[in-house]
Amino acid sequence: MSISSVNAAGTVLDQYQLKDSAPKSNELGKNEFLNLLVAQLNNQDPLSPQDNGEFIAQLAQFSTVEGVDKLNTSMESMLSGYQSSQALQASSLVGRKVIIPTDKAVVDTSETFKASLVLPATSGNVYVNVYDSAGSTVSRVNLGQQEAGNVSFMWDGKDASGNTLPPGTYKFEAQATYGTETKALYTMLPANVDSVTLGQNGGELMLNLAGLGSIGLSKVQVIGQ
Incomplete structure (x- = not known):
């Protein structure tokens, strides 16, 4: 050069x-x-x-x-x-109801509570036990025989004697029997979105649910009205 x-x-x-x-x-x-x-x-x-x-x-x-x-x-x-x-998503979710995989829900017992469970295989006896915040059994929802898949259930907010219980947080324990075995099932329950927390540095959007704490947006199954 x-x-x-x-x-x-x-x-x-x-x-x-x-x-x-x-x-x-x-x-x-x-x-x-x-x-x-x-x-x-x-x-x-x-x-x-x-x-x-x-x-x-x-x-x-x-x-x-x-x-x-x-x-x-x-x-x-x-x-x-x-x-x-994320900010746009956040503004549209506040005040709405979502369906998430959990066993607890804040229930307004003046209305019929609607939820669902996941049944992996057909069972001749499916039921849901309902517990109050103190851990005492207050009711049972009997669903009888059910085919495998998502199974809907409802609770009228009443105890075994037909008395309407006070509004509050209740636990739902879904179970199914297979012969002599009893297996626990996943429940999909509704929750109200109080607020949201934007993910830091591109992290996941977190939903702050009334009475239940926080959960990632990716775990939400259904976004309702």
């Missing part, structure tokens, strides 16, 4: 220098990398010029630094858009 070629290369590289101020950290940014490369070209030994292959490799390094910088900018933009989407 001749001296004139080196100077030409330096002139071309000079065109790409940005006029930004010095970096605020000790990291080597793309501007500093470019300045070092140009300085190397301007100060190399004319009798022993830089090898073409090495020069191309350094330009490739600069291209990589430039690409990483643009990728970081794009990722920041995507994250910002995702957080905006």
Whole structure:
């Protein structure tokens, strides 16, 4: 490579220098990398010029630094858009009812409570025990024989004697018998969304449920009215 070629290369590289101020950290940014490369070209030994292959490799390094910088900018933009989407979801969920996998629910006993359970295989005897906040059994919902799948059930808010119980948090224990075995079942119960917490750094949106605590949006099965 001749001296004139080196100077030409330096002139071309000079065109790409940005006029930004010095970096605020000790990291080597793309501007500093470019300045070092140009300085190397301007100060190399004319009798022993830089090898073409090495020069191309350094330009490739600069291209990589430039690409990483643009990728970081794009990722920041995507994250910002995702957080905006989360905020929109949050505003639409507050005050609505969701169906989640849990065994507890806040029940308004003046109305019929509707929920469902997951039955993995057909059973001749399916039932749901209802417990109050003190852990005492207050009622049982008998469903008899049921086919495998999601099985709906209802509770009228009354105890075994037909007395209406006070509103509050109740536990629902679904079970099914298979011969001499009794197996516990998953229940899908409704809950009201009081508020939401936006995920930090792209994390999951958390729903704060009335009387039940928080749960991730990914665990919600159904979003109701």
